[in-house]
Amino acid sequence: MTTKVGSPVATGFIDGQNLFKQAKRLFGHREPNFDPVALHREVSRMAGFAPGPVRVYTGIPAANRQPRWHLFWNNKIQAMKRAGVTVTTRPLRYRKRQLFDEDGEVETITQAEEKGIDIRIALDLVRMARREELDAAIIYSQDQDLNEVVFEIEAISQLQGREIPLASAFPWSSQTHFDRGIARTQWLRIDQETYGSCVDPADYF
Template identity: 30%
Template sequence: MKAIVFFDGQNLYRSAKDAWRGPTTSSPSRYTWPSYDVKKLSAALVSKTPGRILCQIRFYTGVPETNQDSFWHDFWIEKFNHLRKQGVEVYKGRINSSGQEKGVDVKICC
């Protein structure tokens, strides 16, 4: 059975950050950088069910414009380039002026 793995980059980052938080919710997280490896995560997920074959990885995330946050804009563009070189399909949403991700959930579902 063929499998496609979908990632929402911002939600994955926030979930990892929460998972690595200290003993209380007010403790700072020890995970401060979106350094996850979507290829390894995909392989681990697919291997949970015998007979599944990973045929595609799709990564979706919002990216701030350069004038909003040049550091994170450049970071995500470089990460996208790296993911594409690994054969990952990349879908870029945007971050609005209030910092909310826009256009990602719609791209995932369609």
């Protein structure tokens, strides 16, 4: 789709860890190699929006547990900030879980979890909408928990007497089993070719 003059200017809200995990599972990318500015520019074009500011939200691995990935994300965050991206971070939390191994025996593993990212995205969306700083938004997530914020943005837009278009964007392939964006938003499917055209070649390790 071609962006028209006067098209809504879309702010991008990118869940960095979620985007990385989906691109890894579907496309085989083994590191978070997306260029957020390039990706948002391309996805905005797909939606018929003009690309606006980009905001990235991500958990950060602990230096004492995952030093290599801690270094990677610190370096990538600095590069994103230099490119004008607003970055919000949260420390990853580590929790022990018990699973059955192939022999049927209980195995204890430590799993990293991301907390508070969806809440931060939702709060920023509502805050910007209330201040009339949000012309349109693309949320790079399929998390249905964000459905609640869609109703809130719709209520704000009615009070302000204006439309605030919302879209959700996510990596997609014909093999995916979950092909739904956030309810009541425009769904934007990022295929492997589109994602590959927006890869950042820098080595942040």
